[in-house]
Amino acid sequence: MAPGINNRVILGMLGVAFVVYTAFVYTSGTAAEHLAPMNDNERAGAQVYQDYNCVACHQFYGLGGYMGPDLTNVISKRGDAYARAFITAGTATMPNLGLAEDEIDAVVAYLAFVDKTGTYPAENYEVQWYGFVAQEDDPQ
Ligand code: HEC
Structure with missing residues (x-):
């Protein structure tokens, strides 16, 4: 030949x-098509997350700074009142960044949005024959 x-x-x-x-x-x-797009408040929250450089200390899906914990699923694991309390008052190790009330509302809504995009670390995952990694609770 x-x-x-x-x-x-x-x-x-x-x-x-x-x-x-x-x-x-x-x-x-x-699976992304099953997720509603960000609304205006959530988008404003993404901007707050950037403006206050939360990523310097926090991660989504393991990516970011490592001074604070991963925030991917903080809302479903701990609730929004818990997250709000940290952001409002700070702690010994997290500074009170002095966010305004509407900025806090927005960034908490953004954290709730990120929470809906998946689970980190992945739980109950299964590798499909075509190479995708599906979790048990994935809608696909
Ligand atoms: C200088 C580093 C730093 C910055 C900047 C920072 N954080 Fe934190 N954050 C921390 C640390 C450290 C903790 C853990 C505090 C503790 O447990 O006392 C924390 C905890 C949290 C928690 C609770 C998480 C959990 O699972 O217990 C939330 C929610 C949070 N931060 C949100 C934010 C948001 C939103 C921003 C930006 C507006 C932000 N943080 C900016 C360091 C930071």
């Missing part, structure tokens, strides 16, 4: 695999 044909067959197979996988991902591949 001429080497040129071999290469074309391989390229063709890669092309077909790409098209099939792309079609899958864009139809039913991701």
Whole structure:
């Protein structure tokens, strides 16, 4: 067999695999479509999170600074009154950053939004045959 044909067959197979996988991902591949987009308050909270540089000490999904705990699921694990208390008053190790009341409302709403995007660390996960990692409580 001429080497040129071999290469074309391989390229063709890669092309077909790409098209099939792309079609899958864009139809039913991701769980993100089940999540409502951020509302204005949550988006304002994301801005507060940036403005006060919460990420310097906190993580989402394990990424961020390591002085404070991961906040991915702080709302479902501890409740929003608990989160609000830390943000409002600070503690011995977390500074009171002096947020205004509406900034606190927004950043707590943002934390609740992030909470809905998944669980960290992953629990009860299963690797699907097509390479996705699904959790038991994933809607997909
Ligand atoms: C200088 C570092 C630092 C910054 C900046 C910071 N935090 Fe913290 N945060 C901490 C530390 C340390 C703790 C743990 C305090 C404790 O347990 O006493 C904490 C705890 C928390 C908790 C409770 C988490 C839990 O699981 O107990 C929440 C919620 C929180 N911070 C939110 C925020 C938000 C929102 C911001 C930004 C507006 C922020 N933090 C900025 C250091 C920081």
